[in-house]
Amino acid sequence: MKRVLSAGALALLLSGGAALAQAPVTNVRSVQDLAAVCDPGWSGVPRFEAIAFCQGFLTSAGQYHALLHRPQGNGRPIFCAPNPGPSIAESGLAFANWARANPDRAQDPALEGFLRWGQASFPCPTPARASRAQR
Numbered sequence: 001m002k003r004v005l006s007a008g009a010l011a012l013l014l015s016g017g018a019a020l021a022q023a024p025v026t027n028v029r030s031v032q033d034l035a036a037v038c039d040p041g042w043s044g045v046p047r048f049e050a051i052a053f054c055q056g057f058l059t060s061a062g063q064y065h066a067l068l069h070r071p072q073g074n075g076r077p078i079f080c081a082p083n084p085g086p087s088i089a090e091s092g093l094a095f096a097n098w099a100r101a102n103p104d105r106a107q108d109p110a111l112e113g114f115l116r117w118g119q120a121s122f123p124c125p126t127p128a129r130a131s132r133a134q135r
Helices: 007-014 018-022 031-038 045-068 088-101 110-121
Strands: none
Touching (some): 031 045, 045 088, 045 110, 088 110
16 A cells, blocks of 8 residues: 655654644644744744644634624624735734734633634724614
């Protein structure tokens, strides 16, 4: 039976195991973990994998939020990104910067941190109050 090594496995073998210690890509649970993969401090294949994970996470979370809070739907969105918004790469770096500036959130769940970052970065306009004539 012929076996083929993935690029990640090959990088791990060539690095003598150092890549494993640097890449928490498969165990992203907290804000701190997500920030580490959104702005990784290592290089090579593990860096590309980390950035890809970050961008996939942010894209999926953002799309899910958009589905829950459609423009004509009920419920107020948590954040209101501009159109056009920042690139996914800019968002990943901005999230990592927010995480460093908010160390008290380091152990919060990654998704909660993403939503808090979105809320802080892209606040929604305050809805206008109905005038007395409309009541």
